[in-house]
Amino acid sequence: MSLDTAQFLADLDRLRQTGAYRTGVHRPTFGAEDMESRHWLAAAMEAAGLEARIDGIGNVLGRHRGPGPHLLAGSHIETQNQAGWLDGVLGVVAALALARAGLPVDVCAYADEEGHWGDFLGSRSLIGAVDEAELDAARNRHDGRPLREALREAGLAGRERLRLEPGRYKGAFELHIEQGTQLERAGMRIGVVTGIVGIRQWRITVTGQQDHTGGTTMAERRDAGLTAVRLLAALDQAMPMAAGPRSVWTTGRIVLEPNAPQIIPGRAEITFSFRDLSLEVMDRMEDCLRRTVQESNRRERCPAVLEPIGHTAPSPCDPTMRAALREAAEQLCPRAWTEMPSGAIHDSQILARVMPVAMLFVPSIGGISHHWTEDTKREDLALGLKVLAEGARRFLAS
Structure with missing residues (x-):
């Protein structure tokens, strides 16, 4: 396993320019900037050796072409309005870095975690928990525009909605910014998530x-x-x-x-x-x-x-996956990590209905998120990737 942290940070910087707003990003789901970022991601997945598809609800899934056991890793790529550059995107780009490093990882950007059009539409669609009637009824929370209209304008109408293959995954990992102050106040650099509230x-x-x-x-x-x-x-x-x-x-x-x-x-x-x-x-x-x-x-x-x-419902993180992340954190940043719950909700909470999940946090400067001043130190971003990769490697070997 050879991690390219420089490429990882460069990818984050590249996506930061798509929909740039002050020092953050404005990239609402299915807008022009959001779709540009999804197509960029699909191309990057293919270049990393994955088989990439954008489905009918906007999920971008890159499948590992080799044998398993496989992991699923990712997060979301759209943003809240006039918000931060790391919320969600960090987990997607980190997952792409794991695939480049040779781990048997499927990479996914789950559509609309930020809820511009509904409640976790992308990840719920992947597990079969969204029907066509819900999509017919869905409206944009800001202007009331029908979802079907937005999908048509984004070039997604008529595409198949993907389903996660039963039995393919040993578990799903998600790296995310904390979106709070607990790590920063405690002087910690990594948070191993115990569960999602x-x-x-x-x-x-x-x-x-x-x-x-x-x-x-x-x-x-x-x-x-x-x-x-x-x-x-x-x-x-x-x-x-x-x-x-x-x-x-x-x-x-x-x-x-x-x-x-x-x-x-x-x-x-x-x-x-x-x-x-x-x-x-x-x-x-x-x-x-x-x-x-x-x-x-x-x-x-x-x-x-x-x-x-x-x-x-609350979603506890898988004990074996948590143990692998704890061991990785102690190896790479001894005494600078802690266990903590996630006060925010994430796509991992949906995936937990069908597979084991685990999450890893890096600090948010000042605890700020859902705002264009959201930021994290670059050395903490790189450390988060390294802990995630080592934890994933340990879990695969378990």
């Missing part, structure tokens, strides 16, 4: 009475906006009693209707979510959420209705 997402709808801001007395008002604010404050106070040490909860969206300065809000819609690696902890957090909404409805004039809109 689950997420439970909810819609909370508060119903009041739309009315005039001047003519309606405070005693008469049923202000859905104020009830929503008080409910969220109560949740933030109650959640720590149910949460674990690494639990998080987020109010990602609040919409008031009619959202006008001279009108009392008659309706408020809240998107609320929480994450943890433990199902037991998540169950406690869900119970806390339900009880807090119940108490709000006892006290407030505006009733709140709680509705689940998306649940993803």
Whole structure:
């Protein structure tokens, strides 16, 4: 195994120019820049000796032509809007470097992990968890454009959607930036991921009475906006009693209707979510959420209705794969690595439904991600590749 870290870094720099935005990248799924990067990747796979295809949902899969056992490695290549240059792309380019080094690796860029059009459409399609009806209904989250239209414009309409071959893979690896501050704060250079957190997402709808801001007395008002604010404050106070040490909860969206300065809000819609690696902890957090909404409805004039809109179970990483990564990290950066959960969700979480998975983190400078200032030291990028390659080699030999 001979790793070319210089080529690995050059490939990252090359992709950074496609859709460049300030010091980051703007490359939303199925846009012109995204498709340029997918075609570049397919050509690079072929040059590395892989059999490359871009499928009907945009997945780019490069298959190793030799005998197994095989590994699957990769991540995503599109970005959030006006975001960073390493989120996702690091894992794809690292996987390509493993293939160039001679490891029996299939390399994949899973389409639309960033969710411009849906929920992990690429990786779910690869395991057979997306049907045509879902693709017919899918719309862009920003402008509502139909997915079918975007696929046609990207030249993907009519192409077959690939499926991962059952029994082909011993496991799947993914190298990623941490997207947090834990490694940097601890002075660590590598994070061996213990598991990927689950997420439970909810819609909370508060119903009041739309009315005039001047003519309606405070005693008469049923202000859905104020009830929503008080409910969220109560949740933030109650959640720590149910949460674990690494639990998080987020109010990602609040919409008031009619959202006008001279009108009392008659309706408020809240998107609320929480994450943890433990199902037991998540169950406690869900119970806390339900009880807090119940108490709000006892006290407030505006009733709140709680509705689940998306649940993803936690995915523990494979113990044997984790052990191989731990041994590699101790060999290459003794006492400068740690084990940690992934607070973000990744395609590996989808792949874990059909095969063993493992993830490896490198530090994010300042913990910044999903922003154009996202960055990682080049020496940490190179170290991450070396640990990934050595861990993959050890796991194949196990």
